[in-house]
Amino acid sequence: MLNIDKVSASYDDVGLILDDISFTVSKGDIVALIGPSGTGKSTLLNSITTLHKEYEGMITLNGDVINPKKQKIAWIPQNYGLLPWETVKENILLGGTVRKLKPSDLNSRLNHLVEELGLEGLLERYPNQLSGGQQQRVAIARAMLVTPDIFLLDEPFSALDALTRERMQELFLTQWSKELSPTILITHDVEEAVFMASQLVLLSGKPGTIKAVIDNPSFSLSLEEKRLSPLFYDTIKQVRGAMETE
Ligand SMILES: Nc1ncnc2c1ncn2[C@@H]1O[C@H](COP(=O)(O)OP(=O)(O)OP(=O)(O)O)[C@@H](O)[C@H]1O
Structure with a gap:
């Protein structure tokens, strides 16, 4: 289980970016982080990878402080992170x-x-x-x-055309379902978040705080039926509603 406990992150020159963020991601869970640009979503993933070190609070994986040399973190950063x-x-x-x-x-x-x-x-x-x-x-x-041990996906399908994107979402979920590694997915696409995640964590404000946590009842539907199911659409509506309320 990945445990994010009271994490507040900052940058030296900018100040506080994330304020008091706590949530857990168990084996078998995919948590989608959604929220406006600049609320600190990538900063949180960078903190989990230990690339960003300016934070207070604790981030542990199965009770141990995260150490990318010992634990295998599969990370897709926003800029893809390929070695040129x-x-x-x-x-x-x-x-x-x-x-x-x-x-x-x-x-x-x-x-x-x-x-x-x-x-x-x-x-x-x-x-x-x-x-x-x-x-x-x-x-x-x-x-x-x-x-x-964990997947950290920062807008992993953002550069793909619509059909490829849907195929990649399904490919990922099919592969993921064999081992169920705890996963955090950042996306700006509410439909993608509801298609892929078991739980949605909505961030808002500057510094970013958790505005709502929404369990996704359509998560357990089969990939074939999910996109057509009323439960899927109702959840998308619920998430949009929660994002719009002040
Ligand atoms: N290396 C850095 N040094 C200083 N400030 C930074 C740095 N990286 C990000 N920031 C600032 O921290 C804030 C949060 O950035 P972050 O990329 O974490 O947000 P985000 O929610 O992932 O945004 P987006 O949805 O646009 O990707 C922004 O105001 C950004 O300008």
Whole structure:
């Protein structure tokens, strides 16, 4: 379980960005963080990865202070985080560095993802030779290469066209459901949040605080029926309503 306990984050030159944020993400949960631009969503993910260190409060994973050298964090940052001097294939394989897998297992996972994500023919290219959507799909492949202790997804599908985006949401959920790693998803798309998350945490204000926490009753529906279900639409309406109220 990922536990975020009374976290208040700041930047030296800017001051307080996030104020007293607490929530937990259990195995089997996907928490969507939604809220206006600048409420500190990415800062919270950066704090969990330990990249951002200016915060008070505690962030633990299964009771231990987070340590990316020991725990496998699959992180898709907003700028994709690809290494420009490595090829697409090398960038994807970086996702396997913490968990030691047999080369044959790693290769079959790689081949499966390359096919599912439509990356055939791009493996020897460098990131600057790819479109934004292609770079984002490489970052998704890297995050999904091995099962992590947690997924941190910062607008992971934002650069994809609408149909690819829906396919990637389904691909992620299908793979995720095999191991159920605690997951935080940042998205500006309410429909995406309700399609993917078991719980939605709404942030607002500057500094960002938690405005509402909404459980998603449509989470357990099958992928085939979810987008068509009244429960799905009712939840989207509920979330929009909560975002609009002061
Ligand atoms: N490295 C930094 N130094 C100083 N201020 C920063 C830094 N990174 C972010 N900020 C500021 O912190 C605030 C929160 O930024 P953050 O990116 O966490 O918000 P966000 O909710 O993820 O926004 P968005 O939805 O636009 O991605 C913003 O006002 C931003 O300008």
